[in-house]
Amino acid sequence: MISDRVKSNLKDTFVDSLLPKVGLVLLIAILVMALFAPLLATHDPTRTGHFHETGAPYPPMGYSYETQVAQDGEFGEVSVESNSTHVLGTNNIGQDVYSRFLYGARVSVIVGLSSTLLAMLIGVPIGLVAGYYGGRVDDGLMRVADTMLAFPALVLALALIGVFGESPVHVPDPIVMAGFADGMPETIPIPGTVTIVGALVIWVWFARVARGEALSLRNEEYVKAAQSFGTGNAQILRQHILPNSLTPIIVLATIQVAVIILLEASLAYLGFSGTTLSWGYEIERGQDVLRTRPWVSIVPGIGIMLAVISVNLLGDWLRDALDPNIDQSKRGA
């Protein structure tokens, strides 16, 4: 399904240019952060500082963060401890910014991958069937696709979350369960609704690409030959159409991971993610202390940017190397 020419093309474009290498290095860094977050973290990311341990759910009326800095001694939250152990400082409620950064990578990676996978599982079969059979099935799908695409992605996601609510799924952390990282949270909250909603928002793109591929492949000689031998349609779809349409689907999937990471961050920023352990949510939280503790917002934002850049760079590389229709002179554009 991937020819030698394509393989050598992939290799050549990777060796020749700098950007895919940067993308790969960044991606590996983010995956390592996400995988080994409990081992790399210095603090429990959910443990709040002194201020919260007084039992106050949130700062009382009239409490201002300006005074907090002035009276840091009284609130005793950061100044002493932060210089020694909190590498990147603490946020408004005394949680360790560095540890939350690592765990934020985890949530982004899990949501990005699972949502894209789900969208593929929904979109690709529908698109292949529509393109292969054509006719009414195809017309129906295209109208549904048109309708879905009439909604801006974020707006549709917001509408869906408005319906289904936002519920985090608490996934047990294998590293902590195995006893390698004591003191770290045993479960991580994954924004479950966001994962499903993300897939519902982007599946149409997979369906459209798969349809286009099936539409052109169904007229190929080998498909015609298989049909004349009496091979069933399901088998033709599985054995001939699917493997041959995978390349553009993989390229699309790479780019969609970046789309989902940005979507999750945006929803979390707007307060609709359902989990507090997310880069987007952390940026929103830092907004209140932007004047006094800008790093609370700066750090997770850099995380989102690096994750998206890495995926985009690799996506560009795959697209240029795998798609023979694209003029090589445009590479890197």
Added chain:
Amino acid sequence: MSIAKFLLRRFLQGIFVIWGVITIMFGLRAVSPGDPASLMAGEGATAEIIEQVRVQEGLDQPLYLQYIEYLQGMMVGDFGFSWQARREVSAIVIGRIPATVELAVAATVVAIAIAIPLGVISGTRRNQPADYSATMFSLLGISTPNFWLGLMLILVFAVWFGIPYPSVGTSSLPLSGVSVPYPSSVGLGMVDLPTGRRDVSFGVAVSALVFEQSLSEMGTWLRHITLPAITLGTYFTALITRLTRSGMIDELGKPYVTSVEAKGLPSVLIRYKHVLRNTLIPIITVLGLQIGTLMGGAVITETVFNWPGLGLRLIDALHDRDWPVMQGIVIFIAIAFIIINIIVDALYASLDPQVSDE
């Protein structure tokens, strides 16, 4: 097929899609958990009042009757009644349109003004430092979440450089784990966060300029809109830079460029007049397709800067679980998107007659 026929077909498709959009939104409301009548009656309403509301609003009717009624209302522009604001949804939506349009247009202007020259320079000086910086810039622009960019702009320009900026108190109340930005009037301001809140609308600024020869309103408007417009426009700046660059590279390799060069036309004229014009067609198409991204971005940008447009109202409605307002805004945005796309298609068809033959 003539252009008129092509447009008629696009128009009919558009009507169909709008119907689909309305149906999806109605369906979402129907499957949404929670009883609309008790939400509508407000907190602490007695069972009797809830029942009264249910009958009054026709919520006791079978679903298909409600659906027909809903469609009928939509046809005459009746988007329903807000449960929270106790106002017509259509009035709420109309009141919020100007701010969003101002922001979207300003962002597009910023994007085009920066991206086209940048793309042309990058495309004509390939593999030179200028090209590398432009490529780097567009990569960063496409990958930066715009809410973060907005905050960083506030941080750099207002907080660090201390550029006097209209300041609005925002505060966050932990509300079932969700933070809601409130205007300062709520009186819970914890920190003065400078934002680009729109005090003066473009119309007011223009009329002050025309009728009172006063520039100050215009200045206020510009000061308010600059950071939000940059925030919303950056993604598009990056995108258009990429498109212009690759379009220029394609066009510059074509024979007609060599022939006008041989005629001795100045290279600036060639680049900006002949080559760029041919590059514009794909740019317009992509921009049309990206209007949805622009609208999604507007939701975020308006939230960051407390900009009183449709997006901010949508977020408020979601937090309040104010379904009619949410539905109204989402449907309005989708319809606007569909109409803009039809207009883009029309533009495209008139620029390039081959399109309508497809």
